[in-house]
Each structure stands twice: as structure tokens, then as C-alpha cells.
Amino acid sequence: MITLTIAxxxxxxxxxxxxxLLPKIDRYFSLGCAIASVSYALFxxxxxxxxxxxxxxxxxxxxxxxxxxxxxxxxxxxTAAVILYCWHRSKTAxxxxxxxxxxxxxNAAFVCTDFISLYVALEVIxxxxxxxxxxxxxxxxxxxxLRYLFTSNVAMLFYLVGAGLVYQANHSFAFIGLRxxxxxxxxxIFLGLLVKGGIFVSGLWLPLTHSESETPVSAMLSGVVVKxxxxxxxxxxxxxxEVDPIIRLFGVGTALLGVGYAVFEKDTKxxxxxxxxxxxxxxxxxxxxxxxxxxxxxxxxxALFLIAGVLPSRxxxxxxxxxxxxxxxxALAIASFSISGFPLLSGFGAKVLTMKSLLxxxxxxxxxxxxxxxxxxxxxxxxxxxxxxxxGKNLQPGFWAAITLxxxxxxxxxxxxxxxxxxxxxxxxxxxIGLGWLAYxxxxxxxxxxxPRLLEQFDHLIxxxxxxxxxxxxxxxx
Amino acid sequence: xxxxCVFATILCGFFGIIFKKNLVMKIISMDVMSTGVIxxxxxxxxxxxxxxxxxxxxxxxxYADPVPQAVILTAIVIGFSIQALxxxxxxxxxxxxxxLETNEIEKNNAP
Numbered sequence: 282m283i284t285l286t287i288a289x290x291x292x293x294x295x296x297x298x299x300x301x302l303l304p305k306i307d308r309y310f311s312l313g314c315a316i317a318s319v320s321y322a323l324f325x326x327x328x329x330x331x332x333x334x335x336x337x338x339x340x341x342x343x344x345x346x347x348x349x350x351x352x353x354x355x356x357x358x359x360t361a362a363v364i365l366y367c368w369h370r371s372k373t374a375x376x377x378x379x380x381x382x383x384x385x386x387x388n389a390a391f392v393c394t395d396f397i398s399l400y401v402a403l404e405v406i407x408x409x410x411x412x413x414x415x416x417x418x419x420x421x422x423x424x425x426x427l428r429y430l431f432t433s434n435v436a437m438l439f440y441l442v443g444a445g446l447v448y449q450a451n452h453s454f455a456f457i458g459l460r461x462x463x464x465x466x467x468x469x470i471f472l473g474l475l476v477k478g479g480i481f482v483s484g485l486w487l488p489l490t491h492s493e494s495e496t497p498v499s500a501m502l503s504g505v506v507v508k509x510x511x512x513x514x515x516x517x518x519x520x521x522x523e524v525d526p527i528i529r530l531f532g533v534g535t536a537l538l539g540v541g542y543a544v545f546e547k548d549t550k551x552x553x554x555x556x557x558x559x560x561x562x563x564x565x566x567x568x569x570x571x572x573x574x575x576x577x578x579x580x581x582x583x584a585l586f587l588i589a590g591v592l593p594s595r596x597x598x599x600x601x602x603x604x605x606x607x608x609x610x611x612a613l614a615i616a617s618f619s620i621s622g623f624p625l626l627s628g629f630g631a632k633v634l635t636m637k638s639l640l641x642x643x644x645x646x647x648x649x650x651x652x653x654x655x656x657x658x659x660x661x662x663x664x665x666x667x668x669x670x671x672x673g674k675n676l677q678p679g680f681w682a683a684i685t686l687x688x689x690x691x692x693x694x695x696x697x698x699x700x701x702x703x704x705x706x707x708x709x710x711x712x713x714i715g716l717g718w719l720a721y722x723x724x725x726x727x728x729x730x731x732x733p734r735l736l737e738q739f740d741h742l743i744x745x746x747x748x749x750x751x752x753x754x755x756x757x758x759x
Numbered sequence: 760x761x762x763x764c765v766f767a768t769i770l771c772g773f774f775g776i777i778f779k780k781n782l783v784m785k786i787i788s789m790d791v792m793s794t795g796v797i798x799x800x801x802x803x804x805x806x807x808x809x810x811x812x813x814x815x816x817x818x819x820x821x822y823a824d825p826v827p828q829a830v831i832l833t834a835i836v837i838g839f840s841i842q843a844l845x846x847x848x849x850x851x852x853x854x855x856x857x858x859l860e861t862n863e864i865e866k867n868n869a870p
Contacts, residue, residue: 339826397830404837408844415848420855421868427782427848434841435776435789441796441834442769448827449803493870548870734869739861743777 282331286345289321290392293385297378304374311381312364318357318388325350332394342455344394348519351572352391352505352512355579358690359504360384362683363497366587369677376416383409383501390509395454396444396470399513400437403477406509407433413498414490425493432486432742433477439746440473456513459521467524468753471514472746475753478510480565481535483749484558485737488542491554496590499550503557504583508575511561518568527756528565533646536562540653544725545732547597549589552657556620557582559650566647567638573697577619577631580694584616584687585661591676600664609676610666612684617658619691621717622651622710624702627694629710633701636709648713655717656725663721765802768795782849782859786842793838800831 296314300307330346363380386409390402407430414426444454446466451458459467472483479487487507491499518528539559546552560578564571589595592613593603605613619628632651639647735741772792776785808821849859856864 397833401833401837404841408841411844411848418851420852423848423851424864424868427845427852430841430845430848431785431789434838435773435792438769438789438792438796442799445796445800445803445827448830449806452826454830489869739865740777743773747773 282328283333285321286331286333286343286392287335289317290343290385290389292317293381293388297382297385300374300378300381307374307377308364308368311377312361314381315357315361315364315384318353318384319361322350322354322357325353339453341393341398342395343392343398344516345392348515348572349391349512351576352508353388355508355576356384356387356391356505358686359501359579359583362583362587362686363501365679365686366497366500366683368679368682370679376413379409379412379416380501383413383506387505387509391512394456394516396440396447396456397454400441400444403433403440403473403509404437406506407437410502410506413501414494416498417495421493422495425490428739428742429486429490431739435743436473436476436483436746439469439750443467443469443471443473456517457520459517459524464757465754467757468750471517471524471527471753472750474510474514475531475749476510476746477507478514478561479507479558480511480514480561481531481538481749482736482745483742484535484561485745486742487558488551488554489737491557491586492548492550496587499554499590500583500586503554503586504579507557507561508564508579511564511571511575514565515568515571518565525568527753528568529640529643530756532562532565532567533643533650534562535559536566536650537646537653538562540650540657542732543657544653545728545730546657547731549592549595549597549600549661550586552597552660553582553585553589556654556657559654560620562650563632563635563647566643567635570634570638573627573694574631574635576694576697577627577691580687580690581616581620581628584612584684584691585620587680587683587687588613588616591680597660597664602665604665604667604669606669607666610664612688613664614662615688616691617661621655621658621714623714624707624710625692625695627691627697629707630695630698630701632710633706634698651710651713652717652720655714656721659718659721660725663718761802762799765795765798768792768798771795780860780862782852782861782864783846785861786845786849790838790842793834797831797835800827800834803827 293314296310300310325345326347333343335341386402386405393399411426411430415423443466447458447462448454450462476483491503514528518525536559539555543552543555546555564574594600619626622629622632769792772788772795775788779785779788804824804827808823810819810822812822812825853859
């Protein structure tokens, strides 16, 4: 088991470099790597949790358990779908190499339980993500990538100071050391993770980055990469009870913030990106069941991004006059239903499970966020559709393979929590969706209100970090 | 005292990132900030002593803690590679935005 874990962590990096040496077989190698991760994640659900202490007492510590299993499975399925999507496209070996290294570093971030391994994994993620974002080499893509790299690197510098303070207090970098560390260490570390995970106002770098990247890259970034910042937060909340209320508070805040932006958004990809912000809030709002939610969100969000990439336009207003090809519309509707929490799809189970684990003070906020989700996805469900050979022909077979994998995963994941299917549980999401659709038709369909993008400017992103730091310190100290 | 200086360096870097308009200056400010972080780790390492922990017959009790130094070495390498990557990006951007002012670049490249 120990050898298997280490081999599995090393495999993506090894294959990544081999791909560069043997560019002809890039697609097969990268897909093989994703399949290996799927089988490893499924294997994790059948074995007891394993803690690894590599090297000496100051060495790397890893923890693999069913919680990380959910995240690893998400990562593996999304990577496989992205590779299938790009299979027939003219991407070079460099792209596949970066995708697979990104996959490997996200895996590493999911299993490590000490601050320094996490730091290294997160920084490798930044570099690999920058390279895939900047892959088209256009000015805009380079700027978007640079902005992402800069923001996350500044956040990680704060994080590093926090990690130093933890070491000073405990002579160890393990997550559990947060308990004995001074409050400012906690604030600094959480600042880094919040920015990296795209949470609350510190996560406002995310909409532009995710919407301006290429389709497969946004699917990968939104589906898994942000979760590399979220899982450590969940882990800290589970290990150290004192920080649990802070994490839950940020969960509610970010769920409402994301949804608040999403309902007014008229651009498909930006709406999906804001939705990622809000769904991360759902994961954090109930840390003990966050794994399952992360799995369903990862699958559905990457499917939605891949579908949004083949729609005739990005503007929702224009899409209302341009019918979509029927099969694409069906896929879009299934994914939208899942994310709104409709029964038969695993988004339902995940939502029920999260709602059940909320604390009383969170319930109102999260229900409002769920309503907002239903409103914003009504925009997709009620788009016109008809059979259009033209659009159908342009689709490559890889697209359908990727979508089948992701939506099939959504249906199959139902088994993880089949107890959700009771009358009470089914009625509530249906009522939420009904209310959401009503609100959509009465109010939001016709609004032309546009929220300002001021807070998404680069200087404000950096400045916001100092505000979040003060907010965190204040929450920690009282 | 030393600790105050270290934190002042970190803050100087951070304010530089916010207040400097030019992208290259921002990157240099980030470097100042990371220098501060590195100095902080060195400071943590030297709490119990300054001697290099080398195994030998002569023993002087006040060894520096090797762990933070080993850790920060990784961070230095990562920081330097990220900076190199950023500067390459800046070089590409400089062709169309010769002043490299971030708000100008943002205006040209935002949707």
C-alpha cells in the first residue's frame, strides 16, 4: 500500500517528462495516467485510512482516506474527460504534459498533511496552471495567466510566513500544529488557502481567469484545481475544531457572494465561473461531507464548461435567439438539473447531505444560495433548441466521449448516498427549483442590471488580501 | 528588533506590489517580499544558536535549527522559477504594451 501510494504520486510527474521525450504517444500516456488515478481512488474507498511519514520526523506526511478519495476521483475523472475532449484537437505534446503535471500536483496537494508539502504542491499547481492558461500565447491569455500567477504567489508568501510561525510554536509543520500556533499563523495560512481556493472576496481573481481560458483549461481549473486550496481548509476544520466555525462562516459567505454575482451575469462562462465560487462555499459550509459535494461539483462543472465551449455564442441574450442543437441542449439540461439539485442525479444527494450537516445558523443562507443556483441555471434550461445538422457536424467525437464520462459519473455517483431518496428530501429541492424558475421568469429573465467589475481589477485583488487578513485575525481573536 | 526589520521588509514588498504601477516594479516588489519571508525563516532557524549543525568531534551546544533552512531552500528555488516565468510573460507583453503599466494592460486585455 505504501509503495503503491508513492508510485501513484510519482507517476504523473514521471509520465509528464516521458511525454515530452516521446511526443507521439502523449495522448495514450496521459489518459493512462488518469485511469490509474481513477483505480487508485476507487481502491481507497475499500481500504482503511493510511498515514504515511516519509523520511524522518521532519519529513513529508501524507494521509489517504475516503475524503481524499473523493477529491482524487474528481481529479482523475475530470482530467480523463479533458484529455478525451482534446484527443482529436491539434494540441501539442506540451499541452498534454502540462495537463498531466497539473493532475499530479493536484493529487499531491490532496494527500499531504503538512504545510510545506502543501506549499510545494500548490506552487507547482500555480506554475502548471499558468502554462496551460498561457498555452494560446495570445496577449490576453498571457495577461490572465500572469495575473493568476502573481495573485497566488503573493498569497503563498503570506502562507509561508504562517507556516514559519506554526513551526516556531510546535517544531513541526503538520496540520494539527495549528492548534498550538499563535492566531496570526492561522490567519496567514488561511489567507493563502482562501486565495488559492478562490473563496469569498479573495477569490474574485477566479471569474476572469476561468472564463477567459480555453474551454478544456477552464473545465480543468474549475473542476479540480481550485479544490486544491479547499481540501486543506476542510482538513484543518476536521482536525482542529476551533477553526470549524470560521470555515463554515466563509462557506456561507462565499456561497452567497458567488450566487449573487451569478444571477445577474449574462455571459455563460462568467456565470459558470461565479458559480464555482458559490459551490466551493457549499463544500466548506459542511466540511465533514464536503468530499461528495466536491465530486459532484467537479463533474458537473467541467461538463458545463465543455458544453459552454460548443454553444454558438457566449452571450445568454444572443443564445435566446439562436436555437441550440438538441443533443447539446439535452446534455446542458441534465448538467443544469444536477447542479440545481434535481433528484435522480447525484447533485441531489450531495445537496441533501450538505443541507443535513449544516448548523442552525447556516440554514437560511445556504437555502438562499440553493435558490440562487436554481435561478441562474434556469437561464440554461430555458434556452431554445432544435435539430441543427450544422452545429452537430462541427462536434468532434471526443466531445461526446468526455460528456458521457462526466454525466455517467454523475448518475453512478448516486449510489454513494442512496439513502437521500425519501419523500421529504425529494419535495424540498423540487420546491426550491420551482421557486427559482418562478423568480427567473418574473424577475431575472428581463433584468439588464450589471454588477461592476471593480473588485476584479488586479490592484484590488492584491489590496483585498490585506482586508481578508484583518477579517481573519478579527475572527480568530474573538 | 531583527524580527521587526524582517516584517518591515515583508510589508515594504507588499505595499510596493500595490502602489507601483509598472509590472516589472511589481515583480521586484514581490521579490523584496519573498526576501523578507526567507529572512524570517533564517531568523527562526537561529533562535537557539548560530553554529552550523555539522557532525564532528568538537561539540558546541548552540546549533542552528537545520529544518527551516532546508525548507526555505525549496521556497527560494520555487520563488526564483516563478519569477523567471513571470519575466518571460512580461517580455511577451512588452511588445504590445511598452509602458507595462498594469492598468493599461488590463484595459487592453479585459473583455
